[in-house]
Amino acid sequence: MTDDNEAKLPPDEEVSLTAEVSADVAPVVEEFMAEAAQANEEEAEAIANDSNIEADAGIAGEEFLNSSQVGPYISFEHVCKSFGDFVVLEDVSFFVNPGETLCILGRSGVGKSVSLQILMGFLKPDQGTVLVAGQDISGLSEREMQEVRRKVTMVFQNGALFDSISVGENVAFPLRERRTMEEDQIRQVVKGLLEMVGVAGMEDLLPSDLSTGMKRSVAIARALAAQPSAVLYDEPTTMVDPLMAHLLGDLIQRLKVQLHLTSIVVTHDMRFAQKLADRVVFLHEGKAHFFGTMEEMRSSKDPVLQEFLALDALILPN
Numbered sequence: 001m002t003d004d005n006e007a008k009l010p011p012d013e014e015v016s017l018t019a020e021v022s023a024d025v026a027p028v029v030e031e032f033m034a035e036a037a038q039a040n041e042e043e044a045e046a047i048a049n050d051s052n053i054e055a056d057a058g059i060a061g062e063e064f065l066n067s068s069q070v071g072p073y074i075s076f077e078h079v080c081k082s083f084g085d086f087v088v089l090e091d092v093s094f095f096v097n098p099g100e101t102l103c104i105l106g107r108s109g110v111g112k113s114v115s116l117q118i119l120m121g122f123l124k125p126d127q128g129t130v131l132v133a134g135q136d137i138s139g140l141s142e143r144e145m146q147e148v149r150r151k152v153t154m155v156f157q158n159g160a161l162f163d164s165i166s167v168g169e170n171v172a173f174p175l176r177e178r179r180t181m182e183e184d185q186i187r188q189v190v191k192g193l194l195e196m197v198g199v200a201g202m203e204d205l206l207p208s209d210l211s212t213g214m215k216r217s218v219a220i221a222r223a224l225a226a227q228p229s230a231v232l233y234d235e236p237t238t239m240v241d242p243l244m245a246h247l248l249g250d251l252i253q254r255l256k257v258q259l260h261l262t263s264i265v266v267t268h269d270m271r272f273a274q275k276l277a278d279r280v281v282f283l284h285e286g287k288a289h290f291f292g293t294m295e296e297m298r299s300s301k302d303p304v305l306q307e308f309l310a311l312d313a314l315i316l317p318n
């Protein structure tokens with residue numbers, strides 16, 4: 001009997017995103033999340049159809065059928081970036097498909113944050129092609145880039161919250177920008193999102209009242225309020241206690257499974273990568289030294305990868 005009961009417990013990633021949301025706001029929050037999930041599914045389908053059309057243009061018959069798979073949602077193709085004479089990225093390529101999670105790994109100073117800044121259009125690459133939300137961002141105006149940032153949003157290491165307004169108003173910000181929601185709806189969604197990310201009831205506090213982990217949770221809630229299709233996280237577990245790290249990991253995984261969110265997670269926490277990553281890219285000396293699955297990385301005989309994994313095992317004993 002006990003076995004039966006245990007078998008019925010859903011895995012972490014299937015525990016409803018809104019499981020922690022109080023009953024009074026649950027209907028509004030559930031509708032908000034369902035809307036986001038549906039939009040993401042439709043967008044992934046649209047990208048799949050687009051790549052079918054492109055494939056169709058040049059080839060026919062069986063060859064077309066074989067080539068008609070989903071294109072990446074975000075990618076770097078041969079990206080180079082230097083600051084003056086200092087080369088940070090040299091011919092770096094990787095991709096993440098719609099609904100998948102990519103972890104960017106590598107030592108400090110290797111260009112992980114720079115890569116995210118390039119994806120957000122805050123920094124321009126010197127060479128190479130950058131695809132975000134399925135489109136080449138190189139020719140986009142600042143205004144068009146703002147549209148892309150509505151779909152692909154970033155959670156900064158420090159949260160980058162607005163310091164002078166309350167936690168609740170920070171999360172309400174993207175909701176107000178839509179100009180379609182009633183004040184009471186906004187209040188309910190804000191309450192529900194804060195409960196969802198584990199910082200219930202903190203609406204009236206200021207960001208300066210919060211710990212690093214809490215700030216990051218609020219930043220995630222604010223990102224979700226924009227109903228994004230992809231979220232880029234810069235070191236979400238750095239300087240966060242193990243319990244909060246676990247909570248954030250579960251949350252990122254549930255967002256992937258239940259909202260079909262595409263994610264890029266910069267981390268040097270290998271357990272985090274193991275839990276979340278469909279693929280990892282390991283940056284080393286300016287290059288994408290490795291791009292593949294965690295399994296492939298672990299079984300690789302490459303001395304640089306082995307050293308990184310061994311070092312990590314020392315820092316994070318099992």
Ligand SMILES: Nc1ncnc2c1ncn2[C@@H]1O[C@H](COP(=O)(O)OP(=O)(O)O)[C@@H](O)[C@H]1O
Nearest residue numbers: 083086088106107108109110111112113114115
């Ligand atoms: N705006 C900038 N101007 C000059 N150098 C920068 C700039 N941003 C980052 N760098 C340098 O680029 C390198 C990579 O930085 P970063 O991507 O932040 O590393 P990390 O992998 O730790 O996130 C570092 O040496 C950093 O000092």
Ligand SMILES: [Mg+2]
Nearest residue numbers: 112113114234
């Ligand atoms: Mg960084």
